Amino acid sequence: MSVEVQGLTKNFGDFAAVDHVSFSVEKGEIFGFLGANGAGKTTTIRMLCGLLEPSEGTGTVAGFDINRQYSKIKHRIGYMSQKFSLYNDLTAWENIEFYGGIYGLKDKEIQERSRELFAIIGLEELKNKLTSSIPMGWKQRLALCASLLHDPEIIFLDEPTSGVDPLSRRNFWKLIYQLSDMGKTVFVTTHYMDEAEYCHRLSIMKQGRIIEMDNPRSLKEKYQVKTMQDVFLASVRGEAK
Amino acid sequence: MKRSFLSIVRKELIHIFRDKQSLFMVLTMPLLMLLLYGYAITLDMKAIDIIIADHSAGPESRELIRHIEATDFFKVSVYRGGVAHIGELFQNREAQCILEIPRDYGESIRTGIPVQLQLSIDASDPNAANFIQNYVSRVATLSFAGYKGLFTVEPRVFYNPDMRSAPFFIPGLIALILLLICALLTSIAIVREKESGTMEQLLVSPVKPVQIILGKVLPYTFLGFFDGLMILIVGSLLFDVPIQGSVLLIMAMMLIYVVTGLSLGMLVSTVAKTQAVAMLAAITMTVLPSMLMSGFIFPISSMPEIFQLVSRIIPATYFIEIIRGIVLKGNDLHNLYKPASILLGLDAVLIALSIRAFKIRLE
Amino acid sequence: MSHSDRETVLEARDFVKNYGEVKAVRGVSFSVQKGEIFGLIGPDGGGKTSLMRSLVSLLKIDGGELYFKGQAVSGNPDYVRRNIGYMPQRFSLYQDMSVAENLRFFADLFNVDRDLAETRIEELYGFSGLKPFASRKAGALSGGMKQKLALSCMLVHSPDVVVLDEPTFGVDPVSRSEFWQILGKLKEEGTSILVSTAYMDEADLCDRVGLMFNGRILIVDEPSALPERYPGKLYSVRTDEPHLVHDALEESGLCGECNLFGEGVHLTLADGTAESRIGDLLRENNLAFESFEAIESGIEDLFLRLMKGDGDER
Known part of the structure; x- marks a missing residue:
């Protein structure tokens, strides 16, 4: 089991942003989070990454306790946030060097890892360009690359494809599949319902709770609809079965 | 984990040198402040309007007047007769002081009887009045010097024999500017990453707060030190402030002081929520107290007791003591170990506080 | 209108x-x-x-x-x-x-x-x-x-x-x-x-x-007029393993367009490819699929197609 949580809760004052959520994710699984803004997707991911302290609940990420072994978890996860998280005034390569460096990688290791990753991602010719001048679709791939340098077991992607063109989105999903084939666990949130179809398993969140969790096919069968878009709308409006 | 630290240093250096606009500001702002403040804040007075009413009109009184005219401190108008309405002259700003030479002046000098000169001063600016009084006495004493039998006090002025204000103010000004610049440099260092979202990425990595804080302070130390050196050299040459003591010692002390300013800014940056707040806080925390309570203009010993206490936690107080000591008196480390070790202590405390205040989570 | x-x-x-x-x-x-x-x-x-x-x-x-x-x-x-x-x-x-x-x-x-x-x-x-x-x-x-x-x-x-x-x-x-x-x-x-x-x-x-x-x-x-603007005939393969099917089709050289779409793969046939070749290929590779049929193009199909015509990817 790659990630396992029970009764995970996060309160901001009186407001329960995440309200007793439990789930487990297997190694190599692509696990999708759907939900309206403010449903608790980002808060959940942030708790799993150690960016927020859970108010309640227990769980493990990569075998380590999320409440106590926070610093051990950090070495084993990659995280790509909703907000664009590269330095715009650094070149693509300088960003990679920096993120490799803060994970304690040696120059040689960064060289080797990034050569592999650049080959997969196809970034070679952008190496010396300022990040601010790189097109959006490529930036996303660069950010993914930066979060993969330390070879994490689990990757958290918070809306990685917002605003990206259809071709780049597909290229990005090819990468996600490759990561999954390499045995890495991928957590992903998205607003694109066709991307929801690409996930092995999905959870739909509403007001801090998980209201549905299954694979896309079973969900569509359950709601007797053809697309995930319809599943989402029906489940959020509470029109089950 | 030395690598994480070096990565941060390298990244900050890139930020510094790639943002040409900010770099330009960081290099020109201290110079501009030095020039503006340096020329504006000066207590040296020149061309004081003095009216001399010479009732004696003999060779002795003419000699006295010559002495007074010889300095560029006074602009002299000589009245032959008496002066009727002193109040009116002051009201109309025709003179700042009036010296009356009595009718028996020449005779008294010749026979060795002490004379009394009447000096009326417009003391609405008490500082100026003080200066005028001192100056007139000095000049008058000088002009008596050739005559016997008079009691004179001959003052010996140490360290700043001409009593110019520049050697006193310029070192203080350097201290003030340097603290402001350094605090500004780091005040946005962390809050900027919070705003841009990159902080989130740093927090999920294993990098430690101490590495982030020190990794950001170190590159700015070079920049702040360079700024300090620049205004020291320019200030010393332009305002004719000779450095009596060791320049190397000043540089060493400056390094300690630069870190004080930077860590103060860093502390602000860890607490502030936006860049605007951070910059305002950095300016308020450095300029105001340093200007008023560090002994920069007003002597600490003449402040109310509570202010004296406050002045002891202001970094500029100690650096002003140090730099004035070296520039004016030629102090060496032996005279300065106390303020120097207090500054070092402040550095350590501020950095420790910044590390403690650095939030490792997003809340 | x-x-x-x-x-x-x-x-x-x-x-x-x-x-x-x-x-x-x-x-x-x-x-x-x-x-x-x-x-x-x-x-x-x-x-x-x-x-x-x-x-x-x-x-x-x-x-x-x-x-x-x-x-x-x-x-x-x-x-x-x-x-x-x-x-x-x-x-x-x-x-x-x-x-x-x-x-x-x-x-x-x-x-x-x-x-x-x-x-x-x-x-x-x-x-x-x-x-x-x-x-x-x-x-x-x-x-x-x-x-x-x-x-x-x-x-x-x-x-x-x-x-x-x-x-x-x-x-x-x-x-x-x-x-x-x-x-x-x-x-x-x-x-x-x-x-x-x-x-x-x-x-x-x-x-x-x-x-x-x-x-x-x-x-x-x-x-409503956009599907007609799509050059050529578009097919859809529905499958539970869209990315495997996609990779196999792309490597085969049988397709002109070949894009991942939620529930499967959308494709056009390369010149000279018979419709039946697609099903054969997938069976040869032991790839299970639910259906293979001609479909009306959606706006995203059209977009992907037009984007490629525009040269550099940005």
Whole structure:
């Protein structure tokens, strides 16, 4: 089991942003989070990454306790946030060097890892360009690359494809599949319902709770609809079965 | 984990040198402040309007007047007769002081009887009045010097024999500017990453707060030190402030002081929520107290007791003591170990506080 | 339906916009008719924002001309600004002011008479459903409600032409569909709407769309007419393992287009490939699939196809 949580809760004052959520994710699984803004997707991911302290609940990420072994978890996860998280005034390569460096990688290791990753991602010719001048679709791939340098077991992607063109989105999903084939666990949130179809398993969140969790096919069968878009709308409006 | 630290240093250096606009500001702002403040804040007075009413009109009184005219401190108008309405002259700003030479002046000098000169001063600016009084006495004493039998006090002025204000103010000004610049440099260092979202990425990595804080302070130390050196050299040459003591010692002390300013800014940056707040806080925390309570203009010993206490936690107080000591008196480390070790202590405390205040989570 | 007999409210003729070396818009012509919803559809960085900002007179025009109700935008910025409603991208309002305060502020900004403004605000509450939140701070609203408030603020001075730059960006599907319902009501009132979006599925909600990519408008048409514009015949393979099927098909060289789509793969056949070869290939590779059939193209199919024709990927 790659990630396992029970009764995970996060309160901001009186407001329960995440309200007793439990789930487990297997190694190599692509696990999708759907939900309206403010449903608790980002808060959940942030708790799993150690960016927020859970108010309640227990769980493990990569075998380590999320409440106590926070610093051990950090070495084993990659995280790509909703907000664009590269330095715009650094070149693509300088960003990679920096993120490799803060994970304690040696120059040689960064060289080797990034050569592999650049080959997969196809970034070679952008190496010396300022990040601010790189097109959006490529930036996303660069950010993914930066979060993969330390070879994490689990990757958290918070809306990685917002605003990206259809071709780049597909290229990005090819990468996600490759990561999954390499045995890495991928957590992903998205607003694109066709991307929801690409996930092995999905959870739909509403007001801090998980209201549905299954694979896309079973969900569509359950709601007797053809697309995930319809599943989402029906489940959020509470029109089950 | 030395690598994480070096990565941060390298990244900050890139930020510094790639943002040409900010770099330009960081290099020109201290110079501009030095020039503006340096020329504006000066207590040296020149061309004081003095009216001399010479009732004696003999060779002795003419000699006295010559002495007074010889300095560029006074602009002299000589009245032959008496002066009727002193109040009116002051009201109309025709003179700042009036010296009356009595009718028996020449005779008294010749026979060795002490004379009394009447000096009326417009003391609405008490500082100026003080200066005028001192100056007139000095000049008058000088002009008596050739005559016997008079009691004179001959003052010996140490360290700043001409009593110019520049050697006193310029070192203080350097201290003030340097603290402001350094605090500004780091005040946005962390809050900027919070705003841009990159902080989130740093927090999920294993990098430690101490590495982030020190990794950001170190590159700015070079920049702040360079700024300090620049205004020291320019200030010393332009305002004719000779450095009596060791320049190397000043540089060493400056390094300690630069870190004080930077860590103060860093502390602000860890607490502030936006860049605007951070910059305002950095300016308020450095300029105001340093200007008023560090002994920069007003002597600490003449402040109310509570202010004296406050002045002891202001970094500029100690650096002003140090730099004035070296520039004016030629102090060496032996005279300065106390303020120097207090500054070092402040550095350590501020950095420790910044590390403690650095939030490792997003809340 | 022909649009030529209707009044044109917004028009671009060979419009060009550059930022130094970067060509943001490379010669674009289109027009928006009175009372229609015109959608500019395309990914970020395609030039939508530059085009819209220029239309509302916020940017200098580098080539061609833009027209608002027959008047050149470049010469009449005041006229344009007074009469157009413009909602900028990621417009976030005054977070520390309440919903009502924000609305009144925008009414004052456009010199709307007090009484008239109150009536209008009530009307807008009706549209947006924001009435129960009138005293709530804008910063405390959900993403979808913020967008509704932003729209309301821009409608306070009752403009009959509105320009909305990605109003549904980052908004969840439920709020998005509510937002589009409001746009529908506005249209019924007679308002002309130019709206941009990166969500392809929103195309169907527009009267006409322009697909914009890499500084060009690749195609302009009614959404229902778009499938006919697809060059060639499109097929769909439905499968539970879309990426394996996709990789196998792509490597086989049997396909022209071959793209991942939610429930499977959409493809066109390369010259000389028989339909039956696809099923054979998948069976040879032991790839299970549910169905293989010809389908009508969607807007995303068309987009992917047109993008490739445009050369460099951006």
